[in-house]
Amino acid sequence: MPPYPSSFLKLVDELARLPGVGTKTAQRLAFHLLKGDPLRAKNLAQALQNLHQTTHSCRQCFNLAEAELCTLCADSDRDTSLLCVVEEPQDVSALERTGEFKGLYHLLLGSISPMNGIGPDDLKVKELLARLDPGSKVKEVILATNADVEGEATALYLARLLKPLGLKVTRLASGLPMGGDLEYSDEVTLARALQGRREV
Amino acid sequence: MPPYPSSFLKLVDELARLPGVGTKTAQRLAFHLLKGDPLRAKNLAQALQNLHQTTHSCRQCFNLAEAELCTLCADSDRDTSLLCVVEEPQDVSALERTGEFKGLYHLLLGSISPMNGIGPDDLKVKELLARLDPGSKVKEVILATNADVEGEATALYLARLLKPLGLKVTRLASGLPMGGDLEYSDEVTLARALQGRREV
Numbered sequence: 001m002p003p004y005p006s007s008f009l010k011l012v013d014e015l016a017r018l019p020g021v022g023t024k025t026a027q028r029l030a031f032h033l034l035k036g037d038p039l040r041a042k043n044l045a046q047a048l049q050n051l052h053q054t055t056h057s058c059r060q061c062f063n064l065a066e067a068e069l070c071t072l073c074a075d076s077d078r079d080t081s082l083l084c085v086v087e088e089p090q091d092v093s094a095l096e097r098t099g100e101f102k103g104l105y106h107l108l109l110g111s112i113s114p115m116n117g118i119g120p121d122d123l124k125v126k127e128l129l130a131r132l133d134p135g136s137k138v139k140e141v142i143l144a145t146n147a148d149v150e151g152e153a154t155a156l157y158l159a160r161l162l163k164p165l166g167l168k169v170t171r172l173a174s175g176l177p178m179g180g181d182l183e184y185s186d187e188v189t190l191a192r193a194l195q196g197r198r199e200v
Numbered sequence: 201m202p203p204y205p206s207s208f209l210k211l212v213d214e215l216a217r218l219p220g221v222g223t224k225t226a227q228r229l230a231f232h233l234l235k236g237d238p239l240r241a242k243n244l245a246q247a248l249q250n251l252h253q254t255t256h257s258c259r260q261c262f263n264l265a266e267a268e269l270c271t272l273c274a275d276s277d278r279d280t281s282l283l284c285v286v287e288e289p290q291d292v293s294a295l296e297r298t299g300e301f302k303g304l305y306h307l308l309l310g311s312i313s314p315m316n317g318i319g320p321d322d323l324k325v326k327e328l329l330a331r332l333d334p335g336s337k338v339k340e341v342i343l344a345t346n347a348d349v350e351g352e353a354t355a356l357y358l359a360r361l362l363k364p365l366g367l368k369v370t371r372l373a374s375g376l377p378m379g380g381d382l383e384y385s386d387e388v389t390l391a392r393a394l395q396g397r398r399e400v
Contacts, residue, residue, distance in 0.1 A: 003296050004289070005266035007254040011247040017240065019232050025220070030251075031290065032219050034264075038252040040217065047211040048245035051230075052238040054207040064234075066205035089204070090231065096203050 008034065060131070062107040062124050064089050072096075072105060079103045081139040085128065085158060087111050087146060095144065103142075106131060111150040112157055120157060128158075132165055140168040147174055208234065260331070262307040262324050264289050272296075272305060279303045281339040285328065285358060287311050287346060295344065303342075306331060311350040312357055320357060328358075332365055340368040347374055 004012075008030060015026035033041045057063075058070035065071070072078060072092070082103025086092060092105050108123040132138055141162055145151035155171055162169045175193035176185055185193075204212075208230060215226035233241045257263075258270035265271070272278060272292070282303025286292060292305050308323040332338055341362055345351035355371055362369045375393035376385055385393075 003270065003272050003292050004264050005255050005270075007247070007250045007266060008264055011244075011251055014240075014244040014247045017244075018229050020225070020228075027290070027293075028220075029218050031288075033248070034251060034255060040214075041248045041251050044211075044214040044217075045245040045248035047207070047214045048233070048241045048248070050207045051211055051234060051241050055205050055234060064204050064208055066207065070203065070205075072203050088231075090227070092203055093227075 061105045062109055062127070063092050063105060077102075080137045082142065083131070083138045083140070084142040084144050086144045087151065087154075091144065091146075101142075108145070108154065111145055111154040113150045113153075123154075125158070125161070129161070132162065132167065138167065140170060143169065143171045147172070261305045262309055262327070263292050263305060277302075280337045282342065283331070283338045283340070284342040284344050286344045287351065287354075291344065291346075301342075308345070308354065311345055311354040313350045313353075323354075325358070325361070329361070332362065332367065338367065340370060343369065343371045347372070 011030045011033070012023065012026045015021055015029050016023050018026075021029070033044075054066055056065050056068075058065040058073055059068050060073045061070060063070040063072065065073075067074065079102045082101070083106055084095065084101060084103055085106045085108060086095065087108050087110060089107065092107070095101050095105075106124065106128050108125065108128070110118055110123050112118060112120060112123070132141070141158075143155040143158055145154045145158075159169050159171070173196055174189070175196050176182070176189065182190065211230045211233070212223065212226045215221055215229050216223050218226075221229070233244075254266055256265050256268075258265040258273055259268050260273045261270060263270040263272065265273075267274070279302045282301070283306055284295065284301060284303055285306050285308065286295065287308050287310060289307065292307070295301050295305075306324070306328050308325065308328070310318055310323050312318060312320060312323070332341070341358075343355040343358055345354045345358075359369050359371070373396055374389070375396050376382070376389065382390065
Protein backbone atom coordinates (compact mmCIF):
# COMPACT_ATOMS: atom_id res chain seq x y z
CA MET A 1 0.00 0.00 0.00
CA PRO A 2 1.41 3.44 -0.88
CA PRO A 3 2.40 5.48 2.18
CA TYR A 4 -0.36 8.06 1.77
CA PRO A 5 -3.32 9.02 3.96
CA SER A 6 -6.58 7.25 3.16
CA SER A 7 -8.33 10.49 2.17
CA PHE A 8 -5.63 11.09 -0.44
CA LEU A 9 -5.84 7.50 -1.70
CA LYS A 10 -9.61 7.80 -1.90
CA LEU A 11 -9.28 10.82 -4.21
CA VAL A 12 -6.67 9.01 -6.35
CA ASP A 13 -9.03 6.04 -6.55
CA GLU A 14 -11.99 8.18 -7.64
CA LEU A 15 -9.92 10.10 -10.21
CA ALA A 16 -8.53 6.84 -11.63
CA ARG A 17 -12.09 5.75 -12.51
CA LEU A 18 -12.32 8.53 -15.10
CA PRO A 19 -11.79 7.39 -18.69
CA GLY A 20 -8.19 7.72 -19.87
CA VAL A 21 -6.91 8.42 -16.35
CA GLY A 22 -4.65 5.73 -14.90
CA THR A 23 -3.34 5.50 -11.34
CA LYS A 24 -0.20 7.52 -12.18
CA THR A 25 -2.16 10.37 -13.75
CA ALA A 26 -4.70 10.25 -10.92
CA GLN A 27 -1.87 10.59 -8.40
CA ARG A 28 -0.38 13.51 -10.33
CA LEU A 29 -3.76 15.26 -10.42
CA ALA A 30 -4.35 14.62 -6.72
CA PHE A 31 -0.92 16.03 -5.81
CA HIS A 32 -1.63 19.03 -8.00
CA LEU A 33 -4.92 19.66 -6.21
CA LEU A 34 -3.34 19.11 -2.80
CA LYS A 35 -0.52 21.56 -3.47
CA GLY A 36 -2.83 24.16 -4.99
CA ASP A 37 -5.37 26.52 -3.49
CA PRO A 38 -7.97 24.56 -1.44
CA LEU A 39 -10.60 26.72 -3.15
CA ARG A 40 -9.81 25.05 -6.48
CA ALA A 41 -10.60 21.60 -5.09
CA LYS A 42 -13.73 22.99 -3.44
CA ASN A 43 -14.92 24.58 -6.70
CA LEU A 44 -14.43 21.34 -8.59
CA ALA A 45 -16.27 19.45 -5.83
CA GLN A 46 -19.14 21.96 -6.04
CA ALA A 47 -19.33 21.67 -9.83
CA LEU A 48 -19.51 17.89 -9.50
CA GLN A 49 -22.21 18.12 -6.83
CA ASN A 50 -24.34 20.39 -9.02
CA LEU A 51 -23.89 18.40 -12.23
CA HIS A 52 -26.72 15.90 -11.95
CA GLN A 53 -28.97 18.22 -9.98
CA THR A 54 -29.11 20.98 -12.56
CA THR A 55 -28.41 19.27 -15.89
CA HIS A 56 -31.40 17.61 -17.54
CA SER A 57 -32.47 16.47 -20.98
CA CYS A 58 -34.34 18.95 -23.19
CA ARG A 59 -37.99 17.84 -23.39
CA GLN A 60 -38.03 18.45 -27.17
CA CYS A 61 -34.60 17.61 -28.62
CA PHE A 62 -32.85 15.68 -25.75
CA ASN A 63 -29.85 18.01 -25.75
CA LEU A 64 -28.47 18.99 -22.33
CA ALA A 65 -30.67 21.62 -20.68
CA GLU A 66 -31.05 23.44 -17.41
CA ALA A 67 -34.69 24.35 -18.01
CA GLU A 68 -37.39 22.22 -19.66
CA LEU A 69 -36.18 23.32 -23.09
CA CYS A 70 -32.50 23.70 -24.04
CA THR A 71 -31.17 27.10 -25.08
CA LEU A 72 -31.44 26.17 -28.77
CA CYS A 73 -35.04 24.94 -28.65
CA ALA A 74 -35.98 28.00 -26.58
CA ASP A 75 -34.37 30.37 -29.11
CA SER A 76 -37.13 31.82 -31.32
CA ASP A 77 -34.55 32.95 -33.93
CA ARG A 78 -33.74 29.38 -35.02
CA ASP A 79 -35.15 28.08 -38.31
CA THR A 80 -37.87 25.58 -37.38
CA SER A 81 -38.11 24.21 -40.94
CA LEU A 82 -34.67 22.55 -40.62
CA LEU A 83 -34.12 19.61 -38.29
CA CYS A 84 -30.69 18.09 -37.83
CA VAL A 85 -30.58 14.56 -36.38
CA VAL A 86 -27.40 13.78 -34.43
CA GLU A 87 -26.27 11.05 -32.05
CA GLU A 88 -24.91 12.85 -28.98
CA PRO A 89 -24.76 16.30 -27.31
CA GLN A 90 -21.09 16.58 -28.39
CA ASP A 91 -22.27 16.54 -32.02
CA VAL A 92 -24.50 19.56 -31.42
CA SER A 93 -21.50 21.43 -30.08
CA ALA A 94 -19.40 20.46 -33.12
CA LEU A 95 -22.09 21.61 -35.56
CA GLU A 96 -22.72 24.85 -33.65
CA ARG A 97 -19.02 25.67 -33.88
CA THR A 98 -19.28 25.73 -37.68
CA GLY A 99 -21.82 28.58 -37.50
CA GLU A 100 -23.38 27.11 -40.68
CA PHE A 101 -26.56 25.68 -39.21
CA LYS A 102 -29.42 27.76 -37.90
CA GLY A 103 -32.10 25.10 -37.53
CA LEU A 104 -33.06 22.85 -34.62
CA TYR A 105 -31.61 19.53 -33.51
CA HIS A 106 -32.89 16.14 -32.52
CA LEU A 107 -30.62 13.87 -30.50
CA LEU A 108 -30.96 10.11 -30.83
CA LEU A 109 -28.69 9.57 -27.79
CA GLY A 110 -26.85 6.77 -29.55
CA SER A 111 -26.80 4.87 -32.84
CA ILE A 112 -28.15 1.56 -34.05
CA SER A 113 -25.59 -1.06 -33.09
CA PRO A 114 -26.69 -4.72 -33.17
CA MET A 115 -23.25 -5.70 -31.81
CA ASN A 116 -24.05 -3.83 -28.58
CA GLY A 117 -27.71 -4.80 -28.64
CA ILE A 118 -28.90 -1.27 -29.42
CA GLY A 119 -31.89 -1.14 -31.77
CA PRO A 120 -34.10 1.74 -32.94
CA ASP A 121 -36.33 1.31 -29.88
CA ASP A 122 -33.40 2.23 -27.60
CA LEU A 123 -32.96 5.56 -29.42
CA LYS A 124 -35.16 8.65 -29.54
CA VAL A 125 -36.68 7.60 -32.89
CA LYS A 126 -40.30 7.52 -31.71
CA GLU A 127 -39.83 11.04 -30.36
CA LEU A 128 -38.36 12.12 -33.71
CA LEU A 129 -41.41 10.84 -35.57
CA ALA A 130 -43.66 12.65 -33.09
CA ARG A 131 -41.87 15.91 -33.91
CA LEU A 132 -42.47 15.31 -37.63
CA ASP A 133 -46.24 14.88 -37.40
CA PRO A 134 -48.24 16.48 -40.27
CA GLY A 135 -48.71 19.69 -38.27
CA SER A 136 -44.96 20.34 -37.90
CA LYS A 137 -43.08 23.08 -39.74
CA VAL A 138 -40.09 20.85 -40.58
CA LYS A 139 -39.34 20.71 -44.32
CA GLU A 140 -35.88 19.15 -44.32
CA VAL A 141 -34.29 16.57 -42.05
CA ILE A 142 -30.48 16.44 -42.11
CA LEU A 143 -29.13 13.07 -41.02
CA ALA A 144 -25.90 14.03 -39.24
CA THR A 145 -25.02 10.74 -37.57
CA ASN A 146 -21.36 9.75 -37.57
CA ALA A 147 -19.71 8.49 -40.75
CA ASP A 148 -18.93 5.10 -39.15
CA VAL A 149 -20.75 1.78 -39.61
CA GLU A 150 -23.29 2.42 -36.84
CA GLY A 151 -23.92 6.01 -37.91
CA GLU A 152 -24.40 5.01 -41.56
CA ALA A 153 -26.78 2.20 -40.59
CA THR A 154 -28.77 4.60 -38.42
CA ALA A 155 -28.96 7.18 -41.21
CA LEU A 156 -30.12 4.51 -43.69
CA TYR A 157 -32.78 3.29 -41.27
CA LEU A 158 -34.06 6.81 -40.61
CA ALA A 159 -34.01 7.73 -44.33
CA ARG A 160 -36.31 4.78 -45.10
CA LEU A 161 -38.58 5.80 -42.26
CA LEU A 162 -38.76 9.50 -43.11
CA LYS A 163 -38.89 9.48 -46.93
CA PRO A 164 -42.56 8.31 -47.03
CA LEU A 165 -43.50 11.36 -44.91
CA GLY A 166 -42.82 13.57 -47.93
CA LEU A 167 -39.90 15.38 -46.28
CA LYS A 168 -36.60 16.34 -47.85
CA VAL A 169 -34.10 13.99 -46.21
CA THR A 170 -30.38 14.80 -46.60
CA ARG A 171 -27.15 13.34 -45.29
CA LEU A 172 -23.89 15.17 -44.47
CA ALA A 173 -21.37 14.99 -47.32
CA SER A 174 -18.61 12.38 -47.14
CA GLY A 175 -15.24 13.05 -48.73
CA LEU A 176 -11.73 14.32 -48.18
CA PRO A 177 -11.30 16.27 -44.95
CA MET A 178 -9.96 19.81 -45.45
CA GLY A 179 -6.16 19.72 -45.70
CA GLY A 180 -6.44 16.04 -46.59
CA ASP A 181 -4.01 14.36 -48.96
CA LEU A 182 -5.28 12.08 -51.74
CA GLU A 183 -2.23 9.88 -51.32
CA TYR A 184 -2.93 9.14 -47.68
CA SER A 185 -6.72 8.93 -47.73
CA ASP A 186 -8.36 5.51 -47.43
CA GLU A 187 -10.22 3.88 -50.37
CA VAL A 188 -13.67 4.26 -48.86
CA THR A 189 -13.27 7.98 -48.20
CA LEU A 190 -11.85 8.53 -51.67
CA ALA A 191 -14.64 6.50 -53.29
CA ARG A 192 -17.19 8.63 -51.38
CA ALA A 193 -15.42 11.80 -52.48
CA LEU A 194 -15.67 10.63 -56.11
CA GLN A 195 -19.34 9.67 -55.81
CA GLY A 196 -20.12 13.00 -54.20
CA ARG A 197 -18.13 15.13 -56.67
CA ARG A 198 -19.68 18.50 -57.50
CA GLU A 199 -19.45 20.77 -60.51
CA VAL A 200 -17.24 23.80 -59.88
CA MET B 201 -20.65 29.66 -26.61
CA PRO B 202 -21.24 25.90 -26.70
CA PRO B 203 -24.93 24.99 -26.39
CA TYR B 204 -24.59 23.45 -22.91
CA PRO B 205 -26.11 24.37 -19.54
CA SER B 206 -23.98 26.62 -17.34
CA SER B 207 -23.58 23.96 -14.63
CA PHE B 208 -22.08 21.62 -17.22
CA LEU B 209 -19.80 24.34 -18.60
CA LYS B 210 -18.70 25.16 -15.04
CA LEU B 211 -17.59 21.54 -14.52
CA VAL B 212 -15.77 21.50 -17.88
CA ASP B 213 -14.07 24.74 -16.89
CA GLU B 214 -12.92 23.39 -13.52
CA LEU B 215 -11.70 20.09 -15.01
CA ALA B 216 -9.77 21.96 -17.73
CA ARG B 217 -7.71 23.67 -15.02
CA LEU B 218 -6.13 20.32 -14.10
CA PRO B 219 -2.63 19.80 -15.50
CA GLY B 220 -2.60 17.94 -18.82
CA VAL B 221 -6.36 18.29 -19.24
CA GLY B 222 -7.48 20.50 -22.14
CA THR B 223 -11.01 21.64 -22.94
CA LYS B 224 -11.67 18.61 -25.16
CA THR B 225 -10.59 16.12 -22.49
CA ALA B 226 -12.49 18.08 -19.82
CA GLN B 227 -15.63 17.87 -21.96
CA ARG B 228 -15.14 14.14 -22.46
CA LEU B 229 -14.71 13.62 -18.70
CA ALA B 230 -17.76 15.77 -17.91
CA PHE B 231 -19.92 13.81 -20.37
CA HIS B 232 -18.64 10.58 -18.88
CA LEU B 233 -19.61 11.74 -15.39
CA LEU B 234 -22.98 13.02 -16.59
CA LYS B 235 -23.86 9.76 -18.32
CA GLY B 236 -22.67 7.63 -15.44
CA ASP B 237 -24.10 6.91 -12.01
CA PRO B 238 -24.68 10.21 -10.12
CA LEU B 239 -23.10 8.47 -7.11
CA ARG B 240 -19.75 8.43 -8.91
CA ALA B 241 -19.74 12.21 -9.33
CA LYS B 242 -20.87 12.58 -5.69
CA ASN B 243 -18.05 10.32 -4.45
CA LEU B 244 -15.45 12.29 -6.39
CA ALA B 245 -16.91 15.55 -5.04
CA GLN B 246 -16.75 14.16 -1.52
CA ALA B 247 -13.13 13.04 -1.93
CA LEU B 248 -12.22 16.53 -3.16
CA GLN B 249 -14.03 18.16 -0.25
CA ASN B 250 -12.16 15.98 2.26
CA LEU B 251 -8.74 16.36 0.67
CA HIS B 252 -7.48 19.50 2.36
CA GLN B 253 -9.42 18.91 5.55
CA THR B 254 -7.88 15.55 6.38
CA THR B 255 -4.49 15.56 4.65
CA HIS B 256 -1.67 17.26 6.55
CA SER B 257 2.11 17.23 6.65
CA CYS B 258 3.83 14.77 8.99
CA ARG B 259 5.34 16.75 11.89
CA GLN B 260 8.59 14.77 11.62
CA CYS B 261 9.28 13.91 7.97
CA PHE B 262 6.80 16.18 6.05
CA ASN B 263 5.27 13.27 4.17
CA LEU B 264 1.48 13.31 3.73
CA ALA B 265 -0.26 12.32 6.95
CA GLU B 266 -3.73 12.08 8.42
CA ALA B 267 -2.51 12.18 12.03
CA GLU B 268 0.38 14.20 13.49
CA LEU B 269 2.82 11.54 12.31
CA CYS B 270 2.61 9.75 8.97
CA THR B 271 2.14 5.99 8.88
CA LEU B 272 5.87 5.43 8.28
CA CYS B 273 7.10 7.63 11.15
CA ALA B 274 4.50 6.06 13.44
CA ASP B 275 5.62 2.52 12.48
CA SER B 276 7.91 1.21 15.26
CA ASP B 277 9.24 -1.55 12.96
CA ARG B 278 11.15 0.90 10.75
CA ASP B 279 14.93 1.16 11.09
CA THR B 280 15.60 4.53 12.79
CA SER B 281 19.34 4.40 11.99
CA LEU B 282 18.66 4.95 8.26
CA LEU B 283 17.31 8.26 6.96
CA CYS B 284 16.45 8.74 3.32
CA VAL B 285 16.22 12.35 2.09
CA VAL B 286 13.86 12.83 -0.85
CA GLU B 287 12.24 15.78 -2.60
CA GLU B 288 8.53 15.01 -2.74
CA PRO B 289 5.86 12.62 -1.36
CA GLN B 290 5.81 10.85 -4.76
CA ASP B 291 9.44 9.81 -4.19
CA VAL B 292 8.52 8.09 -0.92
CA SER B 293 5.91 6.08 -2.77
CA ALA B 294 8.44 5.10 -5.48
CA LEU B 295 11.01 3.95 -2.92
CA GLU B 296 8.42 2.07 -0.86
CA ARG B 297 7.38 0.15 -3.98
CA THR B 298 10.90 -1.32 -4.23
CA GLY B 299 10.52 -2.94 -0.79
CA GLU B 300 14.30 -2.44 -0.38
CA PHE B 301 14.26 0.34 2.19
CA LYS B 302 13.13 -0.11 5.78
CA GLY B 303 14.37 3.16 7.31
CA LEU B 304 12.67 6.52 7.71
CA TYR B 305 12.31 9.43 5.29
CA HIS B 306 12.80 13.16 5.32
CA LEU B 307 11.09 15.26 2.66
CA LEU B 308 12.66 18.51 1.50
CA LEU B 309 9.46 19.46 -0.37
CA GLY B 310 11.47 20.67 -3.34
CA SER B 311 15.04 21.02 -4.53
CA ILE B 312 17.55 23.86 -4.73
CA SER B 313 16.81 25.74 -7.94
CA PRO B 314 18.33 29.22 -8.33
CA MET B 315 16.47 29.57 -11.66
CA ASN B 316 13.18 29.43 -9.78
CA GLY B 317 14.49 31.36 -6.79
CA ILE B 318 14.41 28.33 -4.49
CA GLY B 319 17.30 28.20 -2.03
CA PRO B 320 18.06 25.90 0.95
CA ASP B 321 15.98 28.14 3.24
CA ASP B 322 12.85 27.33 1.22
CA LEU B 323 13.34 23.62 1.82
CA LYS B 324 13.05 21.54 4.98
CA VAL B 325 16.83 21.60 5.55
CA LYS B 326 16.73 23.22 8.99
CA GLU B 327 14.29 20.53 10.07
CA LEU B 328 16.60 17.83 8.66
CA LEU B 329 19.53 19.15 10.74
CA ALA B 330 17.28 19.21 13.83
CA ARG B 331 16.51 15.51 13.27
CA LEU B 332 20.25 14.76 13.09
CA ASP B 333 21.18 16.35 16.43
CA PRO B 334 23.80 14.43 18.47
CA GLY B 335 21.09 12.56 20.39
CA SER B 336 19.57 11.02 17.23
CA LYS B 337 19.89 7.35 16.28
CA VAL B 338 20.57 8.08 12.59
CA LYS B 339 23.83 6.51 11.33
CA GLU B 340 23.41 6.84 7.58
CA VAL B 341 21.73 9.49 5.46
CA ILE B 342 20.82 8.44 1.93
CA LEU B 343 20.52 11.41 -0.42
CA ALA B 344 17.76 10.29 -2.79
CA THR B 345 17.03 13.54 -4.60
CA ASN B 346 16.36 13.31 -8.34
CA ALA B 347 19.24 12.68 -10.76
CA ASP B 348 18.61 16.01 -12.54
CA VAL B 349 20.56 19.27 -12.20
CA GLU B 350 18.52 20.57 -9.24
CA GLY B 351 18.54 17.20 -7.45
CA GLU B 352 22.31 16.82 -7.90
CA ALA B 353 22.94 20.35 -6.62
CA THR B 354 20.73 19.70 -3.60
CA ALA B 355 22.52 16.42 -2.84
CA LEU B 356 25.92 18.12 -3.12
CA TYR B 357 24.81 20.94 -0.81
CA LEU B 358 23.44 18.50 1.78
CA ALA B 359 26.53 16.26 1.59
CA ARG B 360 28.78 19.20 2.45
CA LEU B 361 26.46 20.10 5.32
CA LEU B 362 26.11 16.59 6.76
CA LYS B 363 29.63 15.14 6.34
CA PRO B 364 31.06 17.23 9.26
CA LEU B 365 28.42 15.69 11.56
CA GLY B 366 30.29 12.38 11.35
CA LEU B 367 27.43 10.58 9.58
CA LYS B 368 27.70 8.14 6.70
CA VAL B 369 26.29 10.07 3.74
CA THR B 370 25.39 8.11 0.60
CA ARG B 371 23.80 8.91 -2.76
CA LEU B 372 21.61 6.68 -4.94
CA ALA B 373 23.61 4.95 -7.69
CA SER B 374 23.55 6.48 -11.17
CA GLY B 375 23.90 4.26 -14.23
CA LEU B 376 22.04 2.33 -16.91
CA PRO B 377 18.36 1.75 -16.12
CA MET B 378 17.38 -1.93 -16.09
CA GLY B 379 16.60 -3.09 -19.62
CA GLY B 380 18.63 -0.15 -20.88
CA ASP B 381 20.66 -0.31 -24.07
CA LEU B 382 24.25 0.98 -24.14
CA GLU B 383 23.76 2.15 -27.70
CA TYR B 384 20.84 4.41 -26.84
CA SER B 385 21.99 5.70 -23.46
CA ASP B 386 23.24 9.29 -23.21
CA GLU B 387 26.90 10.12 -22.53
CA VAL B 388 26.34 11.42 -19.01
CA THR B 389 24.49 8.32 -17.87
CA LEU B 390 27.08 6.06 -19.46
CA ALA B 391 29.94 8.04 -17.88
CA ARG B 392 28.22 7.69 -14.49
CA ALA B 393 27.75 3.96 -15.06
CA LEU B 394 31.48 3.65 -15.78
CA GLN B 395 32.48 5.70 -12.75
CA GLY B 396 30.18 3.66 -10.53
CA ARG B 397 31.22 0.23 -11.91
CA ARG B 398 31.36 -2.57 -9.38
CA GLU B 399 33.31 -5.82 -9.17
CA VAL B 400 31.17 -8.87 -9.95
